[in-house]
Amino acid sequence: MWSRQRGGLKPLRCGVEQLRCRRREREAALRKARREQQLVSKRLLRDEALEEAEEGCVAMIFGEAEIQQFLRLAQRGTEEKEREGALVSLRRGLQRPETQQTFIRLEGSIRTLVGLLTSNQALLQLEAARCLHELSHSEQSAVVEACLPATSYLLTYLSGHSSDFISPHLTVLEALGYALSQLLQAKEAPEKIIPSVLGSTLPQHMLQLLQPGPKLNLGVAVEFAWCLHYIICSQVNNALLITQGALSTLGLLLLDLAGAVQRTEDAGLELLACPVLRCLSNLLTEAAAEAVGGQLQLRDERVVAALFILLQFLLQKQPSLLPEGLWLLNNLTANSPSFCTSLLSLDLIEPLLHLLSVSNVVSVLVLTVLCNVAEKGPAYCQRLWPGPLLSSLLDTLAFSDTEVVGQSLELLQLLFLYQPGAAQAFLQQSGLQALQRHEEVAQLQDRVHALQQTALHG
């Protein structure tokens, strides 16, 4: 279930070091693009792929007549090879925006494509899925929007097979999810597209495709999890998603992910973890998430256990995703005495402290979560004490990052307030000296002085 079905490896044309260098360049280009709000640009996705795939061949621009010919051949050709060939040619042409425009304007073209996507010939279905891939690369929203009506129908057709998915169906599903995710990423999506998606059964289909179990396919789940993320972070109507069970489905999926990372070395689970963490975190901020009712809420302590297993996994595999995991932990613990208690009773404070050395962003988040626990009062601080917390705090006070130090000071105030003996122990461990180095820092000095007073005079 969790293995990715990927095609064969590309032949290695250059050394490993060159590949790494290449990847760093690509990463830098993507970061730059995102900062310029250009990450949605399909050109970024296409340029690399085109260069490598086409190797000098330029895709042709096809006119109406040619497209019609290809579609006719694909639909009604007698020879299987002929039909596939027609679709391959069409796909090549669809790499050009001009051909894409012509295609969607041609009456019946999408309909024919949908028919081929549900063909009983596996290879035709695969090629049709590739055509859909091409269309979803379009810069022009009109093209991608033209595919939207087909999605609901296709999902009904494909989910009918959910008892045992076969390979071409999975490919079509994945292509569909990808196309949808591109559509949902568009700038105009929150006003134009997301409301109509929310008004259809697409969200229910998506959630169904994210149900953990033997039928869950990683590639498909990744695409639809990203779709959900784009919908949720656009904040159009998240309450509706919650009533459809999004919190419990995603919560169960998180549990499943944690189980999977323990079992397999397989690369790729972080691709699913990221959007799931984001969806859960954002959904938890909705008022509907706290509504009385139980069923739809996220209360299960196993979620905390799962999250820590994932944090450990991310620390190894993708440390840049640690902030997202800790963001979820913050939203779980902020207003929940129950989850704070779980952190304590499951002995998770020490593992949390281990993350303090990863990065400044991570440290601030760790300290924030600890503050969430400590601010609940003496019963909680008691369980935080003694343990390694004090020495960790003394370490963070040695950081130069103002935000890290600031958050440490907040935590110290809470500990001094609720835990008798904390101030004393702090003094004994040269806490005052640790505070001194920040006495002149504008954002910190008031808090430093306050703590010095408390430590010395109680």
Place this chain on the structure above:
Amino acid sequence: MQLPPALHARLAGAPGSAEPLPVERDPAAGTTPFSFAPRLVRFPREHDFFEDGDVQRHLYLQDVLTQVGGAPERPRRPSARVPEFTCQVAGCCQVFDALEDYEHHYHALHRNVCSFCKRAFPSGHLLDTHILEWHDSLFQILAERQDMYQCLVEGCTEKFRTSRDRKEHLVMRHLYPADFRFDKPRRSRGPAVPGAAEQVLAEALGDDRVPSEGDAMEVCSEHVEPSPEPAGERRAYSHRCLTRI
């Protein structure tokens, strides 16, 4: 990062939440110059917080697209070749030399087949609905007096008086294309003409001779009476039990 061994057991254990320790706040907590208060945090789509994850996602997509875009002329055939064999379903003579192709074929054409009219459907649910609406005389009687045509989308509880009303609902509410269909009619021609199903499908898409009620679940308007002889399909069997009531 060492996790306590009991944690994995907890994950595998029963659902449940911790009984919370008593909460007791001091008003002095988080007061000037301090400011901490627990806060739910939400990030909108363009927030910088998402930069790392977004970049990783796009790197992955670039890799995938290179593979998809660079697909060879002849799509890969992952399944092993075997000596040619014929589909064993009565009346079907399709020949295969790869197991995956056969699996796909069987799934598409033989898996959920109506034993009365031989149409194939993509799912058990759609087949059940078809049998109910087309081969169940009780349904027809009831349909004269009440809304019997159930929406085809699982989870939607709407019912309609006519199949045309239902079709309109599917198009308007569930964004179905105006001329969708799910059934794959029986092959009217001889054996193993590749694309026969698509041809009938294609014709029906633009076909005006389908009567005014025409929609995805029917090709012609006649109703077929349940056949007396036992059918191979289990659904037909359970259906026959129904009509005896």
